[in-house]
Amino acid sequence: TPRIGVLALQGDFEAHIKMLQGLGADAQAVRLPRHLDEIDGIILPGGESTTIGKLMIAYDLHEVLQRKIREGVPMWGTCAGLILLAKETDNALAGQPLLASMDIRVRRNAFGSQRESFETDLSVPALGEAPFHTFFIRGPQVDQVGPEVEVLATLDDGTIVAVREGPLLGTAFHPEVSGDTRFHQYFLRIVQSVKR
Numbered sequence: 203t204p205r206i207g208v209l210a211l212q213g214d215f216e217a218h219i220k221m222l223q224g225l226g227a228d229a230q231a232v233r234l235p236r237h238l239d240e241i242d243g244i245i246l247p248g249g250e251s252t253t254i255g256k257l258m259i260a261y262d263l264h265e266v267l268q269r270k271i272r273e274g275v276p277m278w279g280t281c282a283g284l285i286l287l288a289k290e291t292d293n294a295l296a297g298q299p300l301l302a303s304m305d306i307r308v309r310r311n312a313f314g315s316q317r318e319s320f321e322t323d324l325s326v327p328a329l330g331e332a333p334f335h336t337f338f339i340r341g342p343q344v345d346q347v348g349p350e351v352e353v354l355a356t357l358d359d360g361t362i363v364a365v366r367e368g369p370l371l372g373t374a375f376h377p378e379v380s381g382d383t384r385f386h387q388y389f390l391r392i393v394q395s396v397k398r
């Protein structure tokens with residue numbers, strides 16, 4: 203069984219843990235560095251990226267998370283988690299800690315007031331033919347991707363909302379609230395392929 207750590211400092215970690223448990227994974231809430239021992243994959247949940255970033259420093263998790271990325275441990279950032287993974291954001295506040303590991307640039311709260319939150323059916327070829335119904339909750343957009351980054355999903359207007367760079371996965375939306383487990387299964391497959 204893969205052991206997945208879900209960063210549980212702030213935000214929507216509980217729903218990820220439930221979904222992983224439903225899939226038979228061993229899900230561990232991560233609040234301290236030792237919770238990352240013997241972990242095969244890590245999820246950074248949605249929430250508020252400035253808050254999560256500051257708490258990462260306060261709980262001594264920032265460096266160990268960056269080390270895990272360097273060691274090739276698969277990591278999946280959803281929404282605020284995607285912002286934390288990005289090398290660049292449009293408005294990283296002074297002193298906002300990021301993990302700065304994925305070769306992408308994101309724009310926070312990019313959907314503006316009218317569409318701050320919405321749900322939609324996404325086409326995600328990597329998950330098969332059926333559309334993935336999901337929720338955007340004041341999510342970011344990916345503005346720019348580096349050459350090693352694979353775009354997994356876009357909105358109808360071309361806006362990039364799901365990306366992968368080797369063992370790193372990023373989604374601008376909240377796949378943990380839809381009941382559709384395919385994105386979590388996809389991440390578990392990445393974890394298994396690295397573990398082998």
Ligand code: GLN
Binds near residue numbers: 247280283310342
């Ligand atoms: N707006 C949040 C941020 O910029 C992200 C929202 C979310 O994770 N649902 O951190």
